Amino acid sequence: MTMVPVLRSEWIKVRTVLSTYISLVVAFVVTVGLSAVICAVTNANWNSMPASEKATFDATSTSFSGIYLGQLAVIVFAVLVIGNEYSSGMIRASLAAVPGRATLLAAKSLVVLGLVLPVAIATSFVSFFLGQTLLGSHKAHIGDPGVLRAVFGMALYMTLIALLSLGVGFLLRKPVLSLGLLMPFFFLISPILRAVPKVKTVAHYFPDQAGSQLASVHQASGIPYGPWAGFFICLLWVVAALGFGYLLFQRRDA
Template identity: 75%
Template sequence: MGDFSAVLLSEWVKVKTVKSTWITLLVAFVVTAGLGAVISAVTNSQWNSMSESDRLTFDATSTSFSGVYLGQLAVIVFAVLVVGNEYSSGMIRATLAAVPQRATLLLAKTAVVLLLVLPVALVTSFVTFFLGQALLGDHNVSIGDHGVLRAVVGMALYMTLIALLSLGVGFMLRKPVLSLGLLMPFFFLISPILSAVPKVKNVARYFPDTAGSQMVHVVPSTSVPYGPLAGFFICLAWAAACLLGGYALLKRRDA
């Protein structure tokens, strides 16, 4: 079963028949769009109480995407479970017996995650944007405005790259609890805390979530020394490094 198309089909069937696949991706959509809508509505209602400097630097596009950093939680869970469920159940032994080529297996799982997450992320991004802009009232922007379409696509790419990063971590650590125990604190505790510590915040600027925030901004940020394109390549580098690390350990270890 070493033929890549056969392995890809097998992985596709395994992933799409698991109920948690659709639940986690649906949660990612609902949380991202829902929280973005709430924050957009609240921002619109409190516009008159905002300071002049906040109004001048207001980014309507990134405001509608405020829910992505919680919504990515579901994407992380989905990607970790794609590989972690097989290790937890022992099914990985049968998988590796059928597909002894480790690179083929990893590429097939990567392709399946990409084929599932990217379309969902694109739908989520566009729905979240249009819903958020509708709730921002007179303070909204149009999809045709400078940099807006790039930011909308950027949000989808960010969610997809976070999924690939999480898949790589799943291959490295194998156990879902261990993988989530690393990824969740990193994105929700470690990265935000380090970003606020003067002596290490220059390093934290290059963490994937910080780089991802640049991908969804239209108004340039003064706290980060790079723009959206560099943010994309930083996230891409993180995802590639985790996948390569996963492959290196997968190649050396047994099931």
């Protein structure tokens, strides 16, 4: 079967589910809203900030602070793209219509990419311009060195996290299991390991840590790579998740 009709089918399945719109709207609102609050608070407390923090202040990445909560909605959306089919039993009908499992996985990946990327770009630009307005005299400008790259980098990070979550959804099949792995990983395991001296070097190569480099103008202290390396690290996580997801998807019964 050719890719075009499969893409149409997957597009119809995703866009007719209410959770698609809810999760993507929540991702936008939470990321932009929380980023704006953090920028406003930062500006209000600027005079009381230590000199060391002022010297390393990254106005651009500050305007993306809300992504660490907003990505929750992106993860949920991507997991449900495949998880809902397993939960409802629709996966049997999907595989009967599209026996080529590589084609089905590729179509779902492209639909996730096509939906998340525009939302991520809009979220990134709105977060940046609103955040810089609230930072007042401490703001960055879109034409400053590295700023436009960081704005697009934030959008890329959101998109890569969605594809990574889709891969985990194919691996574990059940939404509860997938979210039970991804949520603790991003909100507990990664932050905790990052703070432990003996293992924080390993944590630097987790996707959220690599993604923070994508959305920053200045290289974070202690992280031994820059934004391009951060992009490829995130990409490797995506390839690994989708690759292992495909291997298990190919071997398992529906």
